[in-house]
Amino acid sequence: MFSNSGRLIPWPYRIAYGSERAYDCDVLVIGGGIGGAWAAIGAARCGARVIVLEKAATERSGAGGAGVDHWQWAADNPCSGVTPEELAQALIDNHGGYRGGHSTYIQCASAWETLLEMEAMGGKIRDTADEFRGAEFRDEKTRLLFAYDYTNRFVLRVWGHNYKPLLREELRRLGVRVMDRVAVTSLLTEGGKQGTRAVGATAVHVRTGAFIVVRAKATVLATSRPQRIWTFSSELRGISTFRPPSVSGSGYAIAYRAGAEFTMMEKSMRSPFGSPYAYPPYGSGNAINTWYPCTIVDANGKEVPWVDANGKVLSSVAERCRPCAGQKFFIMGGGSSSQPHPGLPQYLGPRPIPDLEARMLAGDFTPPFYADLAGMPEMERKAIWGIMVGNEGKTRIPVMRTYMASGFDPGRDMLQTYDFLRGHGMREPVLPQERTFGEQGACGGMLVDWDLMSSLPGLFAAGDLIFGGQDHSHAAASGRYAGARAALFARELSFSELNDGQVRDEKHRVYSPLSAPEHGPDWKELNAASARVMQNYCSEVKNAQTLALAETWLRDLEANEAPRVRAENPHELMRVLEVHDLLTCCRMIVAACEARKASSTHLHFKRLDYPEMDPPEWHKWVVIRSDGDGVQVSDRPIAFWGDFESHYRSRHAQNLAAWTQEPPTAARRRATAAT
């Protein structure tokens, strides 16, 4: 990097390589995104001393830091037509059983309760300005706005663009120690042994390079899911991931190395969000999620019909938001995803006709297609190009403000779609090897119990990293719950002594890229190489031979190339360590693919050597854990979490009783009175 005068710019932050700082806390939260921030709040409200380690800045970090438009699966809200039990079971059944029962139920049972706390922190959750008075999706009494199924009302439309800064304020109010720009590199375990209690973590400051050691009685991991596993574009890196590209699966890698169990790691799917040829998410015309239920028209203005689960053509926009004959309620809709989840007809929402591609080729429709915002009823248009695009992460500025600054007028203009050519939802067609691990739908993650604790005592999980869960309200509700469980766990324990050898070895590993030779590959080249191995040997086409080669070549990269990747400054050091973690994640995925000796529709999983789809004896969770240099495989029955209500209720009551700190509203009122 050269300055305007052509001189090299010195590193702008004080370098502190090798310096070591140590901290103690009751609950350590790793990752300060939505799940981590709520976990820290949940723990601090129990009176625990909490530290948050966050690789970016907690004020805006994480997949939901830039905003949120839908508060999903809030079956506990006063307008909901479904119970938490009904909705959680439907979500699980709709994934063929492969959705995490614990955290899905926690989300369905407490998303609304969590959102009320967001409101108490100052977040807007109601149409207080009466902008949508009389709209079909508004409850006049509570002024809440709903999305998708207007009859059953369990997904809320919210003004979430500033929720993350408000969470940061709440952490400050509760006295949580937030350490930003600090990347965690390892979990410390009792006696320094794999598979024992989690007793702390090591980390590195990504601006100064200082080494940080934290001793904790309990730890909550909240680092989301690995991106950049199959697709990596060195020059369009940021565009190639739906979650932030720095989400490198470090939580997965460090917990796996520490001996924690993971499940559903074999699931992956095609996703154009992982393609460098994609457009900004929700930035082209579409009809799903943020844009549901937008009308799509062809080049001549001919409307693409919508159909319900029975195949009945719907004659009005209003009908797109109602369950069809024979359905009690529906889940989302719009025909999302380029590799649609099979789902169940009883929960299938309305969508544009699924055979659009064939009908276009037959001459019924003329490309290109457009999202006809201008032709939508006024309330729906104002909701989409207003609350939704105006508050969803990565759309408020990149789409709404940027497009309008270029002259886009939702009342006159139709935004082009680049995806309906293939009859799919919002996404452009992608190649089979352009896969993502977990950008859409429930994906693999850390195995947890009803305390959201992993197989390692003292190690808890929040948000995306929990197996089979997803989205913003899931991260919030599961984080809030996990934080409380971790704080209660910590109450019973004293600190465990750290193992000096474990800390010393990790410190050596962390700094080794600084002394790597000067002419090795850089971190981007290594990332692209690991992605290529995954594309070639662990993609849509795989069998025992390809998976064995994947393992061989990943180990080759780890042993022979990774040590040659050099870091010139703390930022690069962070990126190199991320790729080391990604390589661990790749090996976890390969091990899980090897362990499942059957194909599965629900897992988007095909083994050429075991072609039978979903044989009953494989209808179970495949679980992996690291054991020295090898992998231990076990399994769990499909609904191993048991009864929702009885497991949840007692713990939830304990959490409520433990939250002795003053809630945000009372504190806010007092602060206002004082001024």
Next chain:
Amino acid sequence: MQDNPRVYATPNRPTPGNPVRFDPARCDGCNRCVTVCLEDILIPNPEKGRPPLVLHPEECWYCGPCVDDCPIPGAIRLNHPLQQRVRWKRKDGGHFRV
């Protein structure tokens, strides 16, 4: 060979190279965007009061808090790569783009 001080031997720049653009007349170098950036792609300008430098343009996630949280309207704006610019059609005529 004649010396030409305005021509340098430089490597290719990373592309896309301008994920955010600063208006130097408005930006007062408060570095708020440097603080909130998720990917840490910006660094403070060595010259105080000047716009931050985009050190790692190709790492941008195009998420927008740098713009949303900037205290001075118009001091920073998001700049999509050319291949990412979406098109639209106006009902009463004309085609446009970001």
